[in-house]
Amino acid sequence: AQSVTQLGSHVSVSEGALVLLRCNYSSSVPPYLFWYVQYPNQGLQLLLKYTTGATLVKGINGFEAEFKKSETSFHLTKPSAHMSDAAEYFCAVIGGFKTIFGAGTRLFVKA
Amino acid sequence: EAEVAQSPRYKITEKSQAVAFWCDPISGHATLYWYRQILGQGPELLVQFQDESVVDDSQLPKDRFSAERLKGVDSTLKIQPAELGDSAMYLCASSLGGQGARGETQYFGPGTRLLVL
Numbered sequence: 001a002q003s004v005t006q007l008g009s010h011v012s013v014s015e016g017a018l019v020l021l022r023c024n025y026s027s028s029v030p031p032y033l034f035w036y037v038q039y040p041n042q043g044l045q046l047l048l049k050y051t052t053g054a055t056l057v058k059g060i061n062g063f064e065a066e067f068k069k070s071e072t073s074f075h076l077t078k079p080s081a082h083m084s085d086a087a088e089y090f091c092a093v094i095g096g097f098k099t100i101f102g103a104g105t106r107l108f109v110k111a
Numbered sequence: 112e113a114e115v116a117q118s119p120r121y122k123i124t125e126k127s128q129a130v131a132f133w134c135d136p137i138s139g140h141a142t143l144y145w146y147r148q149i150l151g152q153g154p155e156l157l158v159q160f161q162d163e164s165v166v167d168d169s170q171l172p173k174d175r176f177s178a179e180r181l182k183g184v185d186s187t188l189k190i191q192p193a194e195l196g197d198s199a200m201y202l203c204a205s206s207l208g209g210q211g212a213r214g215e216t217q218y219f220g221p222g223t224r225l226l227v228l
Contacts, residue, residue: 004153032214043115043202043219044154051214090153094213098167099144101153 002027002095006102014110019063019078021105023091026072032094033074035065038104039087047089050074061085081109113137115220117203123226129191132223134203136185141208144217145178145188148200160186161208193227200224 007022025031032051036044048059055067065076074091086109091102116135124130136143141162146154157176159167162183171178175194180186190197201224204217 009151036219041221041224043204043221044217045219046216049214049216092153097213098156098159099217101155103151103153 002031002093002098002100004091004093004100004102006089006091006105008105009103010106010108012108012110013081015083016080019076019081019085019107021076021089021091021107023065023074023076023102024072025074025091025093027093027095029095033065033067034092034094034099035059035063035074035076036090036092036101037087038090044090047076081107083109083111085109115203115205115218117201117220117223119223120221121224121226123228124193125228126195127192129189130193130225131190132188132201132203132225134186134188134220136203136205137218139207140205140218141183142206142215143180143186144204144206145186146202146204148202148222150199154202157188190225193225195227198225198227 003026005024034049035047038044047063048057050057050067058064063078088104088106090104118133143160145157148154157171158178160180178188200222202222203220206215206217
């Protein structure tokens with residue numbers, strides 16, 4: 001069985017500051033890991049994913065995430081926050097064949 | 112750019128009524144997913160289709176929910192009768208469904224927001 005824990009339901013940063021959204025997972029098999037973003041009243045959009053290979057994954061809009069097997073983590077970062085980054089972010093894991101989503105982290109960006 | 116289409120975008124109904132949601136996946140995508148997203152939570156998979164076949168409906172409340180994808184293209188999710196606790200966003204997603212299915216990107220539609228009064 002697999003699960004996902006996103007630490008912090010809300011994160012607030014100033015514009016230009018580092019964004020760090022935390023995700024820890026559990027999986028009995030090598031996981032595939034994803035980060036999605038959701039804007040109000042919209043569906044989810046893929047930011048980035050890790051399947052195999054390089055553990056540092058770069059995505060859209062300047063986001064990246066690093067797969068750390070020893071820490072069972074897949075934290076999302078962006079060096080400099082922009083107002084347009086304000087949204088809900090979901091980490092997801094596929095251990096078997098079913099996608100399990102975390103509860104989400106809402107990112108607020110202050111001017 | 113191809114998108115997943117869903118309708119309606121919003122639905123208000125009274126409890127005990129029947130509701131239906133429609134999803135048209137990206138052309139050529141063999142795998143179709145229906146998720147339920149309760150406010151403040153992440154999406155939860157209700158049912159997954161590979162072409163016209165159900166491959167996972169373990170979380171689908173089968174006493175009131177049904178889903179079909181008769182020709183392996185578009186899909187309908189039905190709730191009958193609706194209950195207050197069914198108020199949520201219902202998201203449809205699709206993916207290519209090829210050999211790399213496990214790591215494939217899922218493309219989401221805009222969702223149907225259901226309110227049951």
